[in-house]
Amino acid sequence: MKKTEMEEHHTAYHELVAQARSAERIGLYRKAMQLALSSWEHVDGMMQYERKYENAEFETIPAIEMVLRYAPLLLDFESLDALERLLKDCRRIERNTSGSLADRLTIARAHMWDNHRLWDHLERNPGAKQSELRKNLAGDQEYWRSVVEDWHRMGLLRRSPDGGSYALTLATQMGDLVMAKCPACGHTTEGTKAVFLDEVPCPTCTATGLFVILGTDKNKE
Numbered sequence: 287m288k289k290t291e292m293e294e295h296h297t298a299y300h301e302l303v304a305q306a307r308s309a310e311r312i313g314l315y316r317k318a319m320q321l322a323l324s325s326w327e328h329v330d331g332m333m334q335y336e337r338k339y340e341n342a343e344f345e346t347i348p349a350i351e352m353v354l355r356y357a358p359l360l361l362d363f364e365s366l367d368a369l370e371r372l373l374k375d376c377r378r379i380e381r382n383t384s385g386s387l388a389d390r391l392t393i394a395r396a397h398m399w400d401n402h403r404l405w406d407h408l409e410r411n412p413g414a415k416q417s418e419l420r421k422n423l424a425g426d427q428e429y430w431r432s433v434v435e436d437w438h439r440m441g442l443l444r445r446s447p448d449g450g451s452y453a454l455t456l457a458t459q460m461g462d463l464v465m466a467k468c469p470a471c472g473h474t475t476e477g478t479k480a481v482f483l484d485e486v487p488c489p490t491c492t493a494t495g496l497f498v499i500l501g502t503d504k505n506k507e
Contacts, residue, residue, distance in 0.1 A: 287331060287334055289335075289339075291331060292331045292332075292334050292335035292338070292339075293335060294331070295328040295329075295330070295331025295332050295334075295335065296328070296331065296332045296335040296336065298325070298328045299325050299328035299329060299331075299332040299349070300332070302321050302322070302324055302325035302328070302349070303321075303322065303325055303348055303349050305321045306318045306319070306321035306322045306325070306349065306352060309321060310352070313440070313441065314496070314498070315356050315359075315360065315440055316356075316360060316362075316496060317496050318352060318356065319352060319353055319356045319357065319360070319362070319365060320496070322348075322349040322350075322352040322353050323349075323353060323365060323368060325349045326349060326350070326368075326372050329347055329349065329350070329372075329376070329379060330376050330378060330379060333347075333378070333379065333382055337382065343384070344382055344383045344384070345383060345384045345385045346383055346385045346387065346390075347379065347383065347387075350369065350372075350387060353365050353366070353369060354366075354369070354390050354391070354394045357394060357398065358394050358395075358397040358398040358401050359401060359433070359436055359437065359440065361398060361401060361402055361405065362398075363398065366391060366394055366395055366398065369387075369391055370391060373387060373388060373391070400423075400425060400429070400433075401433055403423055404419070404423060404430060404433060404434075405456070407419075407422060407423060408443070408454055408455070408456050409456060412455050412456070413448075413453045413454070413455055414453070414454050415448060415449075415451045415452070415453060415454070416430070416431065416434055416445070416451050416452040416453075416454055417450070417451035417452075418451075419431075419434075434452075434454060441457060442456065442457055443455070443456055443457055444456075444457050463476060463477070463478060464476070464477070464478070464482065464499050464500065465499075465500045466482045466497035466498060466499045466500060467497060467498045467500055468488040468490065468491060468493065468495065468497060469493075469495045469496065469497065469498060470488060470491050470493035470495060471488060471490055471491040471493065473488055473489070473490035473491065474500065475488075475489060475497075482496070482497045482499050
C-alpha cells in the first residue's frame with residue numbers, strides 16, 4: 287500500500303471514529319456502533335500508516351472496542367460475526383495488537399448470551415428485583431448489576447427503588463408505538479419501536495437513516 291493510500295485510510299478511519307464518539311455522547315448507541323463498523327475497512331491502512339510514520343504500537347483498536355462494548359448490550363449478534371470475519375480476513379490486525387482481540391470476541395459473545403437470558407427474564411417477569419438476579423439466573427451478581435445499569439443509562443430499562451433494591455422493567459417493548467424523528471430533515475413520524483431499530487426511509491425527505499425515538503405515544507396506550 288502506497289503512503290497516499292495509507293494516509294487516506296488513516297484520515298477516513300479517524301473521521302468515522304470521531305463521528306461514532308459524537309453519536310455515543312448523545313445516546314445514539316446503535317448509530318455509534320454502525321459508524322465504528324463502517325470504519326473497519328480503513329483499520330489496516332490506518333495501522334500501517336501509524337506504525338510506519340508515527341512509530342505507533344497498538345494494544346487494541348478503538349473502533350473495534352466500541353463494538354465489543356455495545357454489541358452485547360444491544361444483542362447484536364451480526365456485528366460480532368462481522369468482527370470475526372474481519373480478524374480472519376486481515377490477520378495483520380490481530381498480529382499488530384498486543385491485546386488478544388480474538389479472546390475479547392469470545393468474551394463478548396458469552397456476554398451476549400448472558401444478556402439475552404437477562405432480557406428474556408425481564409420480559410417474562412416485569413418488576414423483577416435486581417437483588418434477586420443471581421438467584422434466578424445464576425452467574426455473577428456484579429455482572430448483572432453492571433448490565434442493568436448500562437441498560438438504564440441507555441434508556442432500555444426502568445429501575446424503580448423497591449425495598450433496598452430496584453424493580454426492573456424493560457422500557458423497550460418492541461410493539462409499542464412511538465414517535466421518532468428523521469435525523470436528516472427533522473420530520474417526526476409514528477411507528478413501532480421494532481421498526482426504528484433499523485435504518486428506514488423518511489416519508490418526507492426520503493433519506494434512509496436511524497430515526498431518533500422520542501417516546502411512546504401516550505394516546506395510543
